[in-house]
Amino acid sequence: MKPKDFKRWRKTLGLSQKAAAEALGLKRRVVQYYEKGERDGKDVGIPKAVRLACYALTEGVSDYHGPRESERPAEPGPRPLTNGAAHKEHDDAPAELSGLRPEEANGKKPSKIKKEKSKDKSREKGKTKDRGGKGESAAAREEH
Numbered sequence: 001m002k003p004k005d006f007k008r009w010r011k012t013l014g015l016s017q018k019a020a021a022e023a024l025g026l027k028r029r030v031v032q033y034y035e036k037g038e039r040d041g042k043d044v045g046i047p048k049a050v051r052l053a054c055y056a057l058t059e060g061v062s063d064y065h066g067p068r069e070s071e072r073p074a075e076p077g078p079r080p081l082t083n084g085a086a087h088k089e090h091d092d093a094p095a096e097l098s099g100l101r102p103e104e105a106n107g108k109k110p111s112k113i114k115k116e117k118s119k120d121k122s123r124e125k126g127k128t129k130d131r132g133g134k135g136e137s138a139a140a141r142e143e144h
Contacts (some may be wrong), residue, residue: 001051003037009054010035023062024053 001009010020010031017035021028033039034046056064 001046001054003035003046006046006054007035009058013057023057024050026050 010017013020015023017031018028020026021031024031033044034050036044038044056062
């Protein structure tokens with residue numbers, strides 16, 4: 001929609017700039033920019049949302065509150081896949097796509113061995129996190 005088309009639309013509906021602005025949810029000055037096609041020497045395009053709103057007003061639609069109850073589907077159907085692929089069972093999906101860690105995807109429970117090993121290492125060094133957390137050894141704490 002060109003600026004002259006926008007102005008012609010407004011005049012065809014018999015709207016003042018102020019009334020057009022109110023109907024479109026804009027400020028009057030923005031309507032003036034759209035009709036002029038520029039603001040401060042820079043081109044101003046009419047956004048698609050405004051163009052669609054102009055069409056709706058031309059067709060007699062002044063507001064939209066969503067589809068009527070009779071227009072809504074009774075139950076939503078299956079969601080289409082965005083890539084057009086056929087539905088597959090989750091067992092075939094790689095672990096990184098299923099949101100599971102590899103060991104969980106294979107039906108195995110994750111092990112706690114790594115956590116236990118790290119606790120053993122800190123005990124061997126004599127460091128504990130619950131006693132100040134500064135990394136002092138048990139022997140050093142006893143000297144204080």
